[in-house]
Amino acid sequence: MSALTEMRAPRARLAEAMAFATSAIVGGQALAVAVTGRLAESHLPVAAFAVGSLTAALACVIALAARPGPDAGAAPHARVRGRFGNTAA
Template sequence: MSGACQAGITAFTGRLGQADQAGLVYAAMGVMSAAAGLSMAAVPERVAAGTRWRLATGAALALSLPMLATRDLFGLYAVVTVLGVAYAPHLITVFGLLERAVPPSRLAETMGVATSALVGGQALAVAVTGRLAESHGPAAAFAAASTAAGLALVLALAVRPTTYAGEPGNAPHARVADTRPRQGLSDNSRPPRFGRRR
């Protein structure tokens, strides 16, 4: 979705003869996204990760639709900045669900693959929707962004996240140890002491 938005913003500002504003518009969305991401720390734990996922994708879809009716630079700034509210919470929630879905031994590998897929997907979206915006206008790229948000919402509503242990819902984090630590050490297994006894 973000790649399509980026292509649409670039095409839109170019058509207005203010291509130099594209980076500023995208930066405004990034600042709002960062603020929303930081505020996620205040969300109560009783709000399940699956619920957060559905709310974030629903917000992304609802907030992306006004882009289709944008006609001037001021409107673009306003719409895209507000849309930034949905980005970071969505990414944070998805990565949190992913963390719970894999065992600790595979966490680093999984996060690496997910991050690479995110970057690759965004690059592909920019390339495809950029051509779309050139031939059909910025609204086509914005429509692609809204479509992507809609598909993400359908996925969030259809999927019931589980943990790597098969447990539903608000699972423990994958960084929690697989097994419980031993309650204590026997006398024979205690680590040796160094130094002089008193």
């Protein structure tokens, strides 16, 4: 998580981005503990583990869908003018 934040955040706002990411992780853990604790008490612990597994799978799908393609960091090809004014790739 920290490496992804470092890659995406502007250098001038890196500390703010890291603080936001850390706060989001802590908030997400607190919410997860509250929800799965209630599920474990009212239903079986199996329900709590199922919710945890489903949210982990959902996070994996979102991460795979949001990742950049193989050429995302590549520089675009420069167009060079030829001798006769035409462009050559």
